[in-house]
Amino acid sequence: MKLKFTPIPTERYEQLINGGLDAHERMPIKQISDGGGMPCRHCLADIARGDEFFTLAYSPFETQHAYAEVGPIFLHANACEAFKAAGMPPSFLQREYYMMRGYSKTTKAIIYGTGQRVATADIEVAVAKILQDDDCDYVHLRSASYTCFACKIVRG
Numbered sequence: 001m002k003l004k005f006t007p008i009p010t011e012r013y014e015q016l017i018n019g020g021l022d023a024h025e026r027m028p029i030k031q032i033s034d035g036g037g038m039p040c041r042h043c044l045a046d047i048a049r050g051d052e053f054f055t056l057a058y059s060p061f062e063t064q065h066a067y068a069e070v071g072p073i074f075l076h077a078n079a080c081e082a083f084k085a086a087g088m089p090p091s092f093l094q095r096e097y098y099m100m101r102g103y104s105k106t107t108k109a110i111i112y113g114t115g116q117r118v119a120t121a122d123i124e125v126a127v128a129k130i131l132q133d134d135d136c137d138y139v140h141l142r143s144a145s146y147t148c149f150a151c152k153i154v155r156g
């Protein structure tokens with residue numbers, strides 16, 4: 001199965017870096033990166049030391065429901081290109097583990113049994129297995145250490 005690693009929508013990214021309010025209706029906070037391995041959720045690359053970025057609250061869901069969590073993400077403050085390449089974003093390979101969860105098309109809920117900590121090298125095999133369930137709409141990858149949303153994976 002081909003997989004597509006998808007970043008936050010470009011339209012939402014552009015709103016957020018141009019004065020739009022975050023999921024808690026607050027202004028994103030602008031800072032300068034110390035190079036500490038912070039991934040931008042639009043280009044899916046790490047924000048380089050010295051680059052400006054925003055920290056903000058984000059909900060990676062299209063509608064509000066019980067499972068639609070809000071959490072912190074980082075975004076490049078100066079417009080970057082959305083991640084569009086095939087396969088896993090190269091920056092992900094710098095982390096040893098991720099958390100993953102599959103979500104139901106019909107209920108929008110987490111599909112129980114899909115939540116797991118997975119070694120980065122095993123992500124594609126594990127996600128393909130979860131997506132064999134026709135009711136699974138997509139899989140979210142999250143930081144294994146901080147559980148922040150990293151990206152959404154859909155059938156490619």
Ligand SMILES: [Zn+2]
Binds near residue numbers: 040076
């Ligand atoms: Zn970026």
